[in-house]
Amino acid sequence: MIRDPKRLSTSEAIRQQHGRDLTSYHAGRFPDVVLYPKDKEELREIIAYANRIGCPIVPFGLGTSVEGQVVPVQGGISLNFTHMNRILEIRADDFAVRVEPGVTRMQLNRELKKYGLYFPIDPGVDATLGGMAATNASGCSAVRYGSTREQILGMEAILADGSPIRTGSLAKKSSAGYNLTQLLAGSEGTLAVFAELTLRVYGLPExxxxxxxxxxxxxxxxxxxxxxxxxxxxxxxxxxxxxxxxxxxxxxxxxxxxxxxxxxxxxxxxxxxxxxxxxxxxxxxxxxxxxxxxxxxxxxxxxxxxxxxxxxxLAIAALAPEKKLMTTDVCVPLSVLPEAVSFAREVMQAEDLQGAILGHIGDGNYHAVFPIDPSVPEEAAKAAKVNERIVRFALERGGTCSGEHGIGLGKKQYLTEEHGDAVPWMKKIKEAFDPNHILNPGKIF
Missing domain, CATH: 3.30.70.3450 (Alpha-Beta Plaits)
Incomplete structure (x- = not known):
């Protein structure tokens, strides 16, 4: 467990900080305690102990998710990874690095620049690489480089019973067995907790x-x-x-x-x-x-x-500082994109809803962002109606309800609409990895 009491906090201010996303509209909930593991051994001990007593665990990087992934809806432990922020190895000739999950993308790029390398995925904020892997973040560079998942060569993760599992390798490709790396990437902390990531990096352009x-x-x-x-x-x-x-x-x-x-x-x-x-x-x-x-x-x-x-x-939020942001992140086929963006604006205008449209349109991913006051039922209902119409428009045309933000709390109802009879199999995978349901409970399903 935590061997230094300074890396354990039950203060109200710290628990409040770990109880919600940075700007999203999702209701917060305090964890019972915030723990700051310093290495994979402490992490393994914490998870094993939590599993024995049935205590929920929610991983926390910098809290920049937007669909409530970091909200501890059942209380329990919030695992803050800021002390696990070491760059373990840079293999310049292999275009690969090994990092702990608390390393941020900007921290990594400052170090990689010395080698003429960089990690290109840019979700717009200085998120932790563990958090980016958990939600399969993408962002501004997705048009050329894709998402975080496509940059993960392998990982070491801690399963719900505290046992470690290592997936992938330093090789650029593999046909050896089931691809557990890609399964765990994007699983939003519901199947395992990342202890180490091996990532693909690239040469800096001239x-x-x-x-x-x-x-x-x-x-x-x-x-x-x-x-x-x-x-x-x-x-x-x-x-x-x-x-x-x-x-x-x-x-x-x-x-x-x-x-x-x-x-x-x-x-x-x-x-x-x-x-x-x-x-x-x-x-x-x-x-x-x-x-x-x-x-x-x-x-x-x-x-x-x-x-x-x-x-x-943050700029959109600052226009209405007393409100929170509801953000869609649908992704559609490129041929549909002009029509989809126009539809989103028409729906917002029809409901007299002020909001923004922006996005990574080179891969069909765009966001409609509405500042709302969740405590005003009429306002929340209007935003939910607009959000639903935008998502359904995307699904009906072969798109997805989430291009990069994940399901979390906000998109659960659309997951079944999108994936239908595959969802029961997803639940069986969750049951196999986390039979006691301690890992980020209440998310995705």
Whole structure:
């Protein structure tokens, strides 16, 4: 168990901090105690003890999830991983690293830069890698690199009875047995608790080019993004932000961006190739009716651009500081995206609901964000209705209810609609891994 009493807390302030997501609308609940394990042996002992007495355990990184994954709905133990934040090994020649789950992506990238490497997944906040693995986070770089799950080569996890299990290897591919690595990634702390991750990393590109294109409406912005992909242009980032989001960013960051639907873009690679590719991008966005267009290799411009995008959720929250955010994260086939984004705006307007539309449209993933007061039933019901219509629109067209945020508390009702008769088999897997239901109970199902 915890050998240093300073790494155990029952104070109300600390328990409150561990009782809810950062900005989401989900109701909070205090854990009974917060523990800070320092290594995998302590972690194993804590989990084994909790299993013996039937005490719930909820992993906690930095609390940046948005579907209530960190809320301890049955009390119990909140496991804070900030003391398990060591980079264990960098294997530069293998393009791989081993890390503890409390390492953050920015912490890792600061160290990797010394080797000319980087970890590209960028969910917009400086989340822990354990948390990113648990929810299969993706974010701004998903158009080129995919999600966190695709970067995990292997892991060591602690099962509900306290026994360790090691999956995967340092090899880039394997056909050896069931793929438990991919099963545990995205399981939201309900099947096992991560003690160590082995991740794929990449060489830093020679150069980055940053661009911004302003459009008359959301649909034209989406069509421009799709045409880039159809023309085999591979941006490393392509983000949609609507006029409401730009307004929030201008207020929050004191910027002066034109308050219209905008694409934020990043191209990377050899400078000669990027220079040629940006001309093709410019041609496409102008054909799709873009007004203002700017691009540069200037890093300070890029830092300002992506800092604005990363702080979009906080900026939207700051417009209504007395409220909480309800955030959808549906993902649809690319051909459906322009229609889906337009539908989301129409539904919001029909219900007279103020909100933002933004997202990682290069892979069909977008967010509708509504500041709401959960204590006002009419307001909460209106937001839930809009959220439901957006999700159902996606499901009816071959999409998913969650592209990157996970199920948690907020999407449980849609999981059955999306996966139907597969859900009972998911429950059987949960039962096999966690028969006493101590691992993040109340989530997903």
């Amino acid at each position: 150069t980055f080019l940053y661009a911004k294109a302003v459009f008359p409406d959301l649909q034209q912005a989406c069509k421009a993004a799709n045409r880039m992909l159809y023309r085999s242009i591979q941006p490393s980032k392509i983000e949609l932000v609507d006029a409401y989001t730009i307004q929030a960013i201008n207020s929050y960051k004191q910027t002066k961006y034109e308050e219209k639907p905008t694409l934020f873009l990043e191209l990377s690679g050899w400078k000669s190739a990027v220079t040629a590719e940006v001309e093709r991008v410019k041609e496409i966005i102008q054909e799709e009716g873009a007004g203002a267009w700017s691009h540069t290799f200037d890093e300070s411009f890029g830092e300002q651009l992506w800092d604005a995008r990363r702080h979009a959720a």
